[in-house]
Amino acid sequence: MLGEFEYLVITAAARCGEQAYGASIRQEIEGITKASCSIGALYTTIDRLEAKGLLTTRLGDPTPERGGRAKRLVRVTGKGAREASAFYQTVRRATEGLAWDAQ
Amino acid sequence: MKRLIRLLKKHPEKQCGASPPACAGPPGPASREARPKTGFLIQILLRALEPWEREVVLGDLTESGISGARALFEISGIVLRRQLQIWTTWRPWLALFGVVGISGSCLSVLMTGLNMSIWEQWAAWQRYGVHYNTGVTSFRDDVILMTCLAAAVFCITTINLSMLGRLSGRASWLTGLLFYCAVFDAVFIWIIGMNGRAAAGDWPWWVLIRGIFPISPQRICNIVVLFLIPAICAARIRLRSMIPATVALVAIAAVVAATRSHDLETYSSGAFRAPFWWMNLAPLLLPLWPILFARRNQV
Numbered sequence: 001m002l003g004e005f006e007y008l009v010i011t012a013a014a015r016c017g018e019q020a021y022g023a024s025i026r027q028e029i030e031g032i033t034k035a036s037c038s039i040g041a042l043y044t045t046i047d048r049l050e051a052k053g054l055l056t057t058r059l060g061d062p063t064p065e066r067g068g069r070a071k072r073l074v075r076v077t078g079k080g081a082r083e084a085s086a087f088y089q090t091v092r093r094a095t096e097g098l099a100w101d102a103q
Numbered sequence: 104m105k106r107l108i109r110l111l112k113k114h115p116e117k118q119c120g121a122s123p124p125a126c127a128g129p130p131g132p133a134s135r136e137a138r139p140k141t142g143f144l145i146q147i148l149l150r151a152l153e154p155w156e157r158e159v160v161l162g163d164l165t166e167s168g169i170s171g172a173r174a175l176f177e178i179s180g181i182v183l184r185r186q187l188q189i190w191t192t193w194r195p196w197l198a199l200f201g202v203v204g205i206s207g208s209c210l211s212v213l214m215t216g217l218n219m220s221i222w223e224q225w226a227a228w229q230r231y232g233v234h235y236n237t238g239v240t241s242f243r244d245d246v247i248l249m250t251c252l253a254a255a256v257f258c259i260t261t262i263n264l265s266m267l268g269r270l271s272g273r274a275s276w277l278t279g280l281l282f283y284c285a286v287f288d289a290v291f292i293w294i295i296g297m298n299g300r301a302a303a304g305d306w307p308w309w310v311l312i313r314g315i316f317p318i319s320p321q322r323i324c325n326i327v328v329l330f331l332i333p334a335i336c337a338a339r340i341r342l343r344s345m346i347p348a349t350v351a352l353v354a355i356a357a358v359v360a361a362t363r364s365h366d367l368e369t370y371s372s373g374a375f376r377a378p379f380w381w382m383n384l385a386p387l388l389l390p391l392w393p394i395l396f397a398r399r400n401q402v
Binding site: 063 | 165
């Protein structure tokens with residue numbers, strides 16, 4: 001099963017769609033969690049997910065706003081989407097009937 | 104084992120932690136022009152990453168507007184994670200225990216012996232104008248032994264450094280440093296440790312500093328000739344091309360050393376006991392294990 005951060009990375013990559021790469025995924029995760037996300041943790045997780053076949057990456061074209069440097073574009077695979085969905089269902093089942101707000 | 108060797112040969116990038124994404128290659132000339140300046144420390148740290156990942160990480164930091172200390176912190180994080188990833192495979196551990204541990208210790212013994220021989224000869228020439236051990240061993244034998252030993256140490260160090268780089272990948276800076284310490288400082292540290300004199304405060308601090316930092320001319324000469332030049336050679340020369348010369352040098356050095364021991368035993372009428380032949384040969388042969396690896400790996 002996916003880890004919490006792995007799920008966040010896959011979700012953020014899926015949200016960003018065609019424009020999913022390091023900086024955009026990081027921004028997305030920071031926006032969702034309201035906490036800082038280190039580049040090291042992000043890239044290590046992307047590598048791990050790629051090794052598991054849940055993501056694929058490729059180098060994009062260099063852009064001026066990045067100082068002429070290439071992006072590492074990320075795409076969620078079918079297997080990745082299924083794993084993320086399974087994780088979400090597990091969390092939903094685990095929290096069913098619980099009202100955290102009330103405590 | 105064969106399968107592992109084939110893997111090592113086919114996928115050297117696997118040593119580096121991250122595998123490159125599709126289309127990873129050197130950046131084009133246009134991208135180089137637009138590069139913003141980065142700090143010296145950041146540039147040093149980035150060398151620990153693969154070129155394609157360097158570009159991607161710097162691009163992300165530039166786009167996110169992160170610079171200075173924060174950028175340094177972020178890059179340190181990714182470099183540290185990549186370095187730790189390298190150690191999750193068997194290669195750097197083989198480099199650590201095989202090359203640094205076994206070969207480094209044996210080379211340290213050889214290097215110390217060579218240094219003592221050179222120093223004895225030099226001191227005898229300076230003081231008395233004769234070569235050391237006059238009447239016991241011939242000058243020709245002494246010169247042949249020292250030359251062969253020095254050349255053999257040079258070749259063995261080159262072979263070991265080459266294997267160290269191949270096995271450690273981007274962790275070579277650490278294993279290389281440990282190899283250096285094992286070769287040049289192991290005997291010194293052992294002497295201090297055995298005597299316990301440094302701890303007791305008998306030895307002044309500068310003796311310790313001198314042992315660790317290369318400040319004597321002989322040590323500098325050792326490091327340049329028997330470490331830095333072999334390191335350059337290791338990066339440029341094919342390992343296999345060095346094997347015949349190394350084996351020949353080791354054989355000559357072993358024969359001359361055995362003859363020399365026998366001469367000393369005869370001269371001292373048995374008071375000096377020559378070591379068994381394999382005791383002369385072992386420190387020369389043990390560091391040669393990478394040759395077996397190189398022969399199978401066609402490097």
